[in-house]
Amino acid sequence: MPSTPQTTPDAVPRTAAGRITILLVEDHDMVAEAIRLALDRTDDLEVVGRSLCVKDALADAARLRPAVVVLDRRLPDGDGIAAITALRAAAPGTRVLVLTGEATPAVAAHVAEAGGSGLILKVGNLRELQDGVRLVAAGEVAFSKGLLSGALDRLAGRTVGSGTALTPREHETLCLLGDGLGAAEVSQRLGVALNTARNHIQRVLEKLGARSQLEAVAVARREGLLR
Structure with a gap:
């Protein structure tokens, strides 16, 4: 049974053991298990819940208030990127890190525009995911190599x-x-x-x-x- 997340005004939600809490949103069992093992085997990260779709993710995020949501882009009931705004509204203060099989600077810009904190490619290594979770939990951004500069260029060209x-x-x-x-x-x-x-x-x-x-x-x- 996962530890109940603990919060303080100046800290991201952590378990009683001091780990950064994570909600994993991934509908494929084998992928989800591999990610969970990679995150839980560290001293500072812990998956406190798993959701299979956007609908469940919204309810679970509001209930668990994790520090970070690791969000698959392709889900049975919708696009994960399109759900970022609703996820952040359901759990204010929670950061969203998107996982995807492939991405372009345009996709990275879409994630940033929606309020996401990072985009990690599934073809990368698990250490990159671990580091990405730590970065976004600390209030920073985490984008796979090659995507950040292109995303900045695209965002800079928009009218804001x-x-x-x-x-x-x-x-x-x-x-x-x-x-x-x-x-x-x-x-x-x-x-x-x-x-x-x-x-x-x-x-x-x-x-x-x-x-x-x-x-x-x-x-x-x-x-x-x-x-």
């Missing part, structure tokens, strides 16, 4: 309205996001509490009209806010 001008602190936050830093690292660099750093990041996203950190960086590059 920017609002009120950024304050100096928000621009500093944006620059740190452009360097690939997550919320914890932004907190350290700025010398502020983690929740304060998260608030800065959220205001940057709102002012740039972006739904993810990746999209915010792309928009900022397009508008000349980042070099």
Whole structure:
């Protein structure tokens, strides 16, 4: 029986043993078992639930409140990417990492635009998946090699309205996001509490009209806010 996830205001949900909690959404038994074994054998990761379809994933995410949802793109009742927004609404604070057999920069951009935190190819190795879960749980992004730059290019070409001008602190936050830093690292660099750093990041996203950190960086590059 999985441990009940524990949460604190400044931490991602973890089990009583201190592991990052994961909801696995995968309908193929053999694939799901291989992924579960690869994640559970680490000291810091634990699969606390498995869903077979989008409908079950929404209910399970709301019930378990995992740190990360590892989400298969192709599911019996729909496209996993299309479910990202609903998943994040069902479990606020949960990060979504998409697994797919094949992907293009356009697909990666779609994941980022929907609010996903990463995209990992199934043809990669299991260590890449483990590292990806850790990255997104820490508030960073995790995209397979070759997809990130292409996704940024595509997102930068879209029309996303920017609002009120950024304050100096928000621009500093944006620059740190452009360097690939997550919320914890932004907190350290700025010398502020983690929740304060998260608030800065959220205001940057709102002012740039972006739904993810990746999209915010792309928009900022397009508008000349980042070099």
